[in-house]
Amino acid sequence: MKIPIIKQLTTFIEKNDEDYVVEALEVLEDLTEIPSLKDEELDIIGELISNMYGALEVHNEIKKGASKKDAMNGFMKRVLGSIDK
Protein backbone atom coordinates (compact mmCIF):
# COMPACT_ATOMS: atom_id res chain seq x y z
CA MET A 1 0.00 0.00 0.00
CA LYS A 2 1.29 3.42 -0.96
CA ILE A 3 -0.46 6.39 0.65
CA PRO A 4 0.42 8.90 -2.11
CA ILE A 5 -1.08 6.59 -4.74
CA ILE A 6 -4.25 6.07 -2.72
CA LYS A 7 -4.51 9.84 -2.18
CA GLN A 8 -4.10 10.51 -5.90
CA LEU A 9 -6.69 7.87 -6.78
CA THR A 10 -9.11 9.23 -4.19
CA THR A 11 -8.77 12.71 -5.70
CA PHE A 12 -9.32 11.21 -9.15
CA ILE A 13 -12.51 9.51 -7.94
CA GLU A 14 -13.75 12.79 -6.43
CA LYS A 15 -13.11 14.68 -9.67
CA ASN A 16 -14.42 11.99 -12.00
CA ASP A 17 -16.21 8.83 -10.92
CA GLU A 18 -15.37 5.62 -9.09
CA ASP A 19 -16.59 3.61 -12.10
CA TYR A 20 -13.35 4.43 -13.92
CA VAL A 21 -11.39 2.75 -11.13
CA VAL A 22 -13.75 -0.23 -10.96
CA GLU A 23 -13.40 -0.78 -14.71
CA ALA A 24 -9.61 -0.37 -14.58
CA LEU A 25 -9.55 -2.98 -11.81
CA GLU A 26 -11.37 -5.43 -14.06
CA VAL A 27 -8.75 -4.87 -16.75
CA LEU A 28 -5.84 -5.30 -14.34
CA GLU A 29 -7.30 -8.43 -12.77
CA ASP A 30 -7.79 -9.90 -16.23
CA LEU A 31 -4.18 -9.09 -17.15
CA THR A 32 -2.96 -11.25 -14.25
CA GLU A 33 -4.24 -14.29 -16.16
CA ILE A 34 -1.47 -13.94 -18.77
CA PRO A 35 0.66 -17.08 -18.27
CA SER A 36 3.88 -15.45 -19.47
CA LEU A 37 3.67 -12.55 -17.03
CA LYS A 38 6.97 -12.03 -15.22
CA ASP A 39 7.05 -12.18 -11.42
CA GLU A 40 7.94 -8.50 -11.10
CA GLU A 41 5.10 -7.55 -13.47
CA LEU A 42 2.66 -9.57 -11.38
CA ASP A 43 3.97 -7.88 -8.22
CA ILE A 44 3.40 -4.43 -9.69
CA ILE A 45 -0.12 -5.25 -10.90
CA GLY A 46 -0.99 -6.78 -7.51
CA GLU A 47 0.21 -3.65 -5.73
CA LEU A 48 -1.74 -1.41 -8.11
CA ILE A 49 -4.90 -3.43 -7.51
CA SER A 50 -4.41 -3.09 -3.74
CA ASN A 51 -4.00 0.68 -4.01
CA MET A 52 -7.07 0.99 -6.20
CA TYR A 53 -9.25 -1.07 -3.87
CA GLY A 54 -7.80 0.97 -1.02
CA ALA A 55 -8.88 4.17 -2.75
CA LEU A 56 -12.39 2.77 -3.22
CA GLU A 57 -12.55 1.92 0.51
CA VAL A 58 -11.36 5.43 1.41
CA HIS A 59 -13.87 6.98 -0.99
CA ASN A 60 -16.68 4.97 0.62
CA GLU A 61 -15.76 6.35 4.03
CA ILE A 62 -15.67 9.90 2.63
CA LYS A 63 -19.14 9.34 1.16
CA LYS A 64 -20.30 8.34 4.65
CA GLY A 65 -19.06 11.69 5.98
CA ALA A 66 -15.46 11.11 7.06
CA SER A 67 -12.80 13.67 6.19
CA LYS A 68 -10.23 12.50 3.65
CA LYS A 69 -7.55 12.47 6.35
CA ASP A 70 -9.66 10.40 8.75
CA ALA A 71 -10.70 8.05 5.97
CA MET A 72 -7.07 7.52 4.93
CA ASN A 73 -5.93 6.98 8.52
CA GLY A 74 -8.82 4.65 9.22
CA PHE A 75 -8.04 2.56 6.18
CA MET A 76 -4.34 2.29 6.99
CA LYS A 77 -5.31 1.17 10.52
CA ARG A 78 -7.49 -1.52 8.98
CA VAL A 79 -4.59 -2.68 6.82
CA LEU A 80 -2.21 -2.88 9.76
CA GLY A 81 -4.92 -4.48 11.89
CA SER A 82 -5.23 -7.30 9.40
CA ILE A 83 -1.70 -8.57 9.87
CA ASP A 84 0.45 -9.37 12.88
CA LYS A 85 3.34 -6.97 12.49
Next chain:
Amino acid sequence: MLQELTEDNLAQIVAENNKVIVQYSATWCGNCRIMKPKFKKLAAENEDTVFVIADAEKFPESRKLATVDNLPTFATFEKGTKVNQTQTNKFDVLKELVSEII
Protein backbone atom coordinates in the same frame (compact mmCIF):
# COMPACT_ATOMS: atom_id res chain seq x y z
CA MET B 1 -14.18 -28.66 -0.64
CA LEU B 2 -13.95 -24.87 -0.52
CA GLN B 3 -15.46 -22.71 2.18
CA GLU B 4 -15.23 -19.07 3.16
CA LEU B 5 -15.18 -18.37 6.88
CA THR B 6 -18.35 -16.68 8.06
CA GLU B 7 -17.38 -16.84 11.72
CA ASP B 8 -14.08 -16.84 13.60
CA ASN B 9 -13.91 -20.64 13.87
CA LEU B 10 -10.91 -21.75 11.83
CA ALA B 11 -9.43 -23.56 14.86
CA GLN B 12 -12.52 -25.76 14.99
CA ILE B 13 -12.31 -26.52 11.25
CA VAL B 14 -8.62 -27.39 11.56
CA ALA B 15 -9.33 -29.67 14.54
CA GLU B 16 -12.20 -31.47 12.82
CA ASN B 17 -10.54 -32.14 9.46
CA ASN B 18 -7.48 -34.17 8.54
CA LYS B 19 -6.08 -31.75 5.95
CA VAL B 20 -6.87 -28.06 5.76
CA ILE B 21 -5.39 -25.38 3.51
CA VAL B 22 -6.10 -21.75 4.29
CA GLN B 23 -5.84 -18.55 2.29
CA TYR B 24 -5.78 -15.51 4.55
CA SER B 25 -7.09 -12.59 2.51
CA ALA B 26 -8.60 -9.13 2.68
CA THR B 27 -11.11 -7.51 0.35
CA TRP B 28 -8.73 -4.69 -0.59
CA CYS B 29 -5.67 -6.94 -1.12
CA GLY B 30 -4.73 -7.11 -4.80
CA ASN B 31 -2.57 -10.20 -4.57
CA CYS B 32 -5.32 -11.95 -2.60
CA ARG B 33 -7.70 -11.27 -5.47
CA ILE B 34 -5.16 -12.52 -7.97
CA MET B 35 -4.75 -15.77 -6.02
CA LYS B 36 -8.38 -16.43 -5.14
CA PRO B 37 -9.39 -18.05 -8.47
CA LYS B 38 -6.21 -20.13 -8.42
CA PHE B 39 -6.96 -21.25 -4.86
CA LYS B 40 -10.49 -22.16 -5.94
CA LYS B 41 -9.06 -24.15 -8.86
CA LEU B 42 -6.88 -26.19 -6.48
CA ALA B 43 -9.87 -26.75 -4.23
CA ALA B 44 -11.90 -28.09 -7.16
CA GLU B 45 -9.05 -30.46 -8.08
CA ASN B 46 -8.71 -31.77 -4.51
CA GLU B 47 -12.23 -32.33 -3.26
CA ASP B 48 -11.15 -34.51 -0.33
CA THR B 49 -9.22 -31.65 1.26
CA VAL B 50 -10.76 -28.67 3.02
CA PHE B 51 -9.77 -25.34 1.46
CA VAL B 52 -10.70 -22.30 3.51
CA ILE B 53 -10.65 -18.60 2.63
CA ALA B 54 -10.34 -16.56 5.83
CA ASP B 55 -10.73 -12.78 5.93
CA ALA B 56 -7.72 -11.75 7.98
CA GLU B 57 -9.35 -8.45 8.88
CA LYS B 58 -12.61 -9.89 10.14
CA PHE B 59 -11.29 -12.97 11.94
CA PRO B 60 -8.32 -12.20 14.23
CA GLU B 61 -8.65 -15.44 16.25
CA SER B 62 -8.41 -17.53 13.10
CA ARG B 63 -5.40 -15.47 12.08
CA LYS B 64 -3.58 -16.66 15.19
CA LEU B 65 -3.26 -20.14 13.74
CA ALA B 66 -0.55 -18.88 11.38
CA THR B 67 1.93 -16.01 11.28
CA VAL B 68 0.09 -13.56 9.09
CA ASP B 69 2.42 -10.63 8.56
CA ASN B 70 1.58 -10.12 4.91
CA LEU B 71 -1.32 -10.97 2.61
CA PRO B 72 -2.14 -13.31 1.10
CA THR B 73 -0.75 -15.89 3.50
CA PHE B 74 -1.35 -19.56 2.77
CA ALA B 75 -1.11 -22.11 5.56
CA THR B 76 -1.44 -25.90 5.55
CA PHE B 77 -2.65 -27.96 8.49
CA GLU B 78 -2.62 -31.71 8.97
CA LYS B 79 -4.26 -33.53 11.89
CA GLY B 80 -4.78 -30.24 13.70
CA THR B 81 -1.21 -29.03 13.43
CA LYS B 82 0.27 -26.41 11.13
CA VAL B 83 2.62 -27.98 8.59
CA ASN B 84 3.86 -24.96 6.65
CA GLN B 85 2.95 -21.53 5.38
CA THR B 86 3.97 -19.03 2.73
CA GLN B 87 3.08 -15.60 1.41
CA THR B 88 2.89 -15.52 -2.34
CA ASN B 89 1.11 -14.30 -5.46
CA LYS B 90 2.66 -17.11 -7.54
CA PHE B 91 0.54 -20.13 -8.42
CA ASP B 92 3.56 -22.45 -8.64
CA VAL B 93 4.60 -21.59 -5.09
CA LEU B 94 1.08 -22.26 -3.83
CA LYS B 95 0.92 -25.56 -5.71
CA GLU B 96 4.18 -26.66 -4.12
CA LEU B 97 2.91 -25.78 -0.64
CA VAL B 98 -0.29 -27.72 -1.23
CA SER B 99 1.59 -30.71 -2.66
CA GLU B 100 3.41 -31.10 0.67
CA ILE B 101 0.28 -32.41 2.35
CA ILE B 102 -1.77 -33.79 -0.56
